[in-house]
Amino acid sequence: MSEINNENPVLIIGGGHSGVSAALEITESVDKEVYIVEKRPYIGGRVLQMYKYFPKLCPPFCGFEINIKRIKSSTEGNIKFLISSEVEEINKDKDGTGYKIKIRQKPQYINDNCTICGECAKACLEDRPNDFNYDMDTTKAIYLPAISTFPLKYTVDENYCKFSSCKKCEEVCKYNAINLNAQENIIELKVSDIIFATGWKPYNVEKLENLGYGKFKNVITNVMMERLAADNGPTNGKILRPSDNKEVGNVAFIQCAGSRNENHLPYCSAICCMASLKQALYLREKNSASTPTIFYIDLRTPGRYENFLNKAVSDKNIKFNKGVVGKISEDHMTGDLLLDVEDILSGKKIKFKAEMVVLAAGMYPNIKDDLNGIKIDGGIKIDIDENGFIFNENFEGGIFSAGVAKFPLDVYMSGQSATSAALSVIQHNVKL
Amino acid sequence: MKNTVIKTDNELIEYINEVGESNFKKCFQCGTCSAVCPLSTEDRPFPRKEMILAGWGMKEQLVSDLDPWLCYYCGECSKNCPRKAEPGELMMSLRRFLISAYDWTGISKILYKSKYAEYIAILIVALGVLIEWAVLFGLHPAAGATLEQAVSPDKIDYFFDWPITVFLGVMLTSFIYNMFRKTVLSDRGVKIPLKLYFTEGWSLMFNFFTQYRYAKCDDSEESSSKKLATGKYNFWLTHLFLVISYVILFVGIVFFLDWFQAENSLPYLHIILFDYFASIGLIFGTVYFVIKRLTKKIERSKFSHHTDWMFVILLFLTGVSGIILRAAIVYNFPVSSIFYIYIVHLMILFPMLVIEVPFSKWSHLAYRPVAIYFANLKEKAKSLNNVEIS
Numbered sequence: 001m002s003e004i005n006n007e008n009p010v011l012i013i014g015g016g017h018s019g020v021s022a023a024l025e026i027t028e029s030v031d032k033e034v035y036i037v038e039k040r041p042y043i044g045g046r047v048l049q050m051y052k053y054f055p056k057l058c059p060p061f062c063g064f065e066i067n068i069k070r071i072k073s074s075t076e077g078n079i080k081f082l083i084s085s086e087v088e089e090i091n092k093d094k095d096g097t098g099y100k101i102k103i104r105q106k107p108q109y110i111n112d113n114c115t116i117c118g119e120c121a122k123a124c125l126e127d128r129p130n131d132f133n134y135d136m137d138t139t140k141a142i143y144l145p146a147i148s149t150f151p152l153k154y155t156v157d158e159n160y161c162k163f164s165s166c167k168k169c170e171e172v173c174k175y176n177a178i179n180l181n182a183q184e185n186i187i188e189l190k191v192s193d194i195i196f197a198t199g200w201k202p203y204n205v206e207k208l209e210n211l212g213y214g215k216f217k218n219v220i221t222n223v224m225m226e227r228l229a230a231d232n233g234p235t236n237g238k239i240l241r242p243s244d245n246k247e248v249g250n251v252a253f254i255q256c257a258g259s260r261n262e263n264h265l266p267y268c269s270a271i272c273c274m275a276s277l278k279q280a281l282y283l284r285e286k287n288s289a290s291t292p293t294i295f296y297i298d299l300r301t302p303g304r305y306e307n308f309l310n311k312a313v314s315d316k317n318i319k320f321n322k323g324v325v326g327k328i329s330e331d332h333m334t335g336d337l338l339l340d341v342e343d344i345l346s347g348k349k350i351k352f353k354a355e356m357v358v359l360a361a362g363m364y365p366n367i368k369d370d371l372n373g374i375k376i377d378g379g380i381k382i383d384i385d386e387n388g389f390i391f392n393e394n395f396e397g398g399i400f401s402a403g404v405a406k407f408p409l410d411v412y413m414s415g416q417s418a419t420s421a422a423l424s425v426i427q428h429n430v431k432l
Numbered sequence: 433m434k435n436t437v438i439k440t441d442n443e444l445i446e447y448i449n450e451v452g453e454s455n456f457k458k459c460f461q462c463g464t465c466s467a468v469c470p471l472s473t474e475d476r477p478f479p480r481k482e483m484i485l486a487g488w489g490m491k492e493q494l495v496s497d498l499d500p501w502l503c504y505y506c507g508e509c510s511k512n513c514p515r516k517a518e519p520g521e522l523m524m525s526l527r528r529f530l531i532s533a534y535d536w537t538g539i540s541k542i543l544y545k546s547k548y549a550e551y552i553a554i555l556i557v558a559l560g561v562l563i564e565w566a567v568l569f570g571l572h573p574a575a576g577a578t579l580e581q582a583v584s585p586d587k588i589d590y591f592f593d594w595p596i597t598v599f600l601g602v603m604l605t606s607f608i609y610n611m612f613r614k615t616v617l618s619d620r621g622v623k624i625p626l627k628l629y630f631t632e633g634w635s636l637m638f639n640f641f642t643q644y645r646y647a648k649c650d651d652s653e654e655s656s657s658k659k660l661a662t663g664k665y666n667f668w669l670t671h672l673f674l675v676i677s678y679v680i681l682f683v684g685i686v687f688f689l690d691w692f693q694a695e696n697s698l699p700y701l702h703i704i705l706f707d708y709f710a711s712i713g714l715i716f717g718t719v720y721f722v723i724k725r726l727t728k729k730i731e732r733s734k735f736s737h738h739t740d741w742m743f744v745i746l747l748f749l750t751g752v753s754g755i756i757l758r759a760a761i762v763y764n765f766p767v768s769s770i771f772y773i774y775i776v777h778l779m780i781l782f783p784m785l786v787i788e789v790p791f792s793k794w795s796h797l798a799y800r801p802v803a804i805y806f807a808n809l810k811e812k813a814k815s816l817n818n819v820e821i822s
Contacts, residue, residue, distance in 0.1 A: 210468065210512060256462070256514070260460075260462075260514060261514035262514060262515060262516045263514065263516070264514075297460060297461070297462040297463075298460075322463070323462070323463030323466075323467065323480075324462045324463055324464055324467070325467060326463070326464045326465075326466070326467025326468035326469075326512065327467060327468055340467045340468065341463065341467045342463040342466040342467050342477050342480060344461060344463050344480065347476070347477070347481060348474055348475060348477070349466060349467065349472065349473070349474045349475075349477040350474070
């Protein structure tokens with residue numbers, strides 16, 4: 001085997017499924033250090049917010065736990081995590097190889113002494129909207145950000161903590177784990193390669209004015225549905241609608257909410273069909289009287305995913321309507337929703353009544369906005385297409401991408417793209 | 433299931449493409465347009481159906497389709513179309529196609545395809561008018577002649593007014609019969625009882641004189657007074673004002689031409705109805721639509737075909753030259769000036785009538801209310817049949 005240039009580490013921006021997978025693939029294959037820079041206070045990214053993965057319908061934790069185990073066992077500490085951190089500057093190194101990176105890490109108020117005993121949160125008086133559950137419930141200002149948080153410790157929300165005027169959490173912590181006077185860190189690194197694994201966020205469906213998200217309480221998004229279905233979610237796994245916490249059965253799933261729309265996201269987000277089929281099955285599993293209806297343009301379930309579609313179709317209580325919804329209005333008395341839609345197969349226009357509407361929000365690439373916040377040396381080539389995805393790998397410069405930074409991908413394909421990025425990094429560092 | 437052979441027509445696809453700016457080939461049949469349409473009905477929603485019929489060139493279905501006439505280009509479909517395929521503009525293109533499909537002479541098709549053909553046709557008619565005038569009255573008025581001697585109203589009646597009325601009457605009637613044949617008679621699924629033709633007649637009149645469908649474009653829950661105050665009825669009311677003005681002038685000039693040339697027995701009625709109301713309506717309306725077409729701010733004025741421009745410009749010029757002519761008569765201009773203004777006025781008016789009325793955009797004035805009438809007939813007949821069966 002050729003020798004690897006391991007003088008400088010690899011920078012991976014984003015600690016979601018793709019970033020972690022790429023880090024593991026690199027460190028398990030060659031002796032090279034990797035830094036993962038993650039904006040959130042924990043590693044794992046969006047997959048942790050899923051109730052189940054398709055097509056096997058297993059919870060995300062099993063796969064994530066295997067990754068954590070791999071991180072702990074086989075890589076001999078070669079993966080370093082910088083949580084609550086953002087890359088500020090990327091400059092070419094003077095000697096012509098690699099990059100100088102400036103990273104800003106938010107104050108780490110809680111150190112590794114934390115045992116997640118939870119006494120601090122009990123003492124805390126301030127509430128914050130819980131972004132992990134898409135603001136559908138609240139946590140204290142000192143909180144455990146996710147159920148399988150890694151690194152496993154509490155975190156403090158700066159926007160809601162009262163700091164020196166309160167300090168109740170510091171007083172009750174028995175392990176000296178809290179220091180509310182902590183300062184932010186500036187970390188400077190020299191790296192050989194960069195992998196953008198910056199992931200995605202759900203499209204802001206409020207822009208789809210006709211569909212009433214933000215106006216009508218019972219219009220939610222697919223990512224919120226995952227949290228409603230999840231046992232560790234705001235409703236403990238019961239699918240209750242926001243307006244009156246009623247258990248719902250007649251739920252309308254509206255596909256392509258933003259995706260395949262030239263006024264919004266011109267591309268197909270690839271995962272929403274499978275996600276809605278999966279969520280229709282959640283409903284069926286949790287409520288035997290439920291009748292989910294999927295409003296679609298065409299259902300995209302390529303390859304073996306077709307079996308999953310067949311499984312959903314064979315359930316006679318799951319209805320399908322070819323034709324997407326043009327307008328939604330609300331019955332103010334009941335909170336039910338009225339959908340204006342054409343049933344294309346019969347050629348009739350109908351008013352469909354639903355207890356709750358789930359919009360299949362498309363995937364919007366984070367990289368598009370993230371790059372605005374990073375000062376990048378003019379000579380560094382990062383090709384972004386018109387939709388905000390990185391479309392070109394920079395093999396010469398050692399700049400690669402993985403996961404949804406490239407294009408809309410599901411978890412499985414993100415893993416593959418991470419392997420591909422890892423392989424590119426290794427090839428880039430082979431000593432000739 | 434019975435197998436049906438779908439006949440498609442590539443030339444038709446090209447023609448629809450030529451006479452409008454819809455990207456109907458981009459349509460992926462999501463159904464958003466039909467769902468948001470404030471005018472389409474539950475039983476036969478449009479324009480999603482027309483998008484695929486046009487995309488596939490399904491001539492038979494398109495020719496028998498009344499729905500393009502029921503569309504008033506509110507623009508909700510185009511605004512919400514995820515493919516920017518412009519379904520509203522497709523319905524406009526289909527109206528242009530249908531005008532040429534009802535016209536058995538084939539003239540419409542040529543005029544819609546080429547703006548030069550339209551210019552030439554207008555020039556030919558204008559020259560024809562000039563020649564006819566020269567034969568009847570000469571190119572200069574005789575010295576000392578009164579207006580009645582120089583331009584005899586009787587001769588205008590015999591050689592201009594009545595022939596054009598007969599011509600337009602024959603043309604439009606035959607085209608509308610053609611439309612009836614293609615849209616109503618061809619539909620074997622419905623038999624229309626004779627009685628319905630009379631009982632549904634009100635819808636024809638109602639829609640012609642109110643054009644109420646324009647008002648239905650805005651289906652928000654606001655009150656009518658609020659819609660009026662916020663300008664949501666502006667387009668409808670302006671269009672209605674223009675149509676009523678046009679009809680008043682048309683009827684007045686065809687049947688009571690004497691009134692315009694000499695003193696008449698009801699001077700105040702004349703002044704209020706023709707000199708003020710109808711003249712203002714014609715000028716205000718045409719200027720309003722030209723401004724809308726130039727600013728392109730609302731969906732239905734975003735795209736302008738050469739026939740749209742020609743229609744509104746000819747109508748405006750007809751109005752302006754007519755007002756000048758009337759003013760010249762009222763204010764006792766020299767007979768020679770009136771004589772020349774008269775020629776110019778007719779050279780604008782006749783191309784407007786001969787070209788625009790049967791063969792081009794004017795014809796929507798006839799087809800729109802007739803289509804609503806036919807659609808009502810079919811719908812009523814169907815519901816009657818259903819009652820009988822059940």
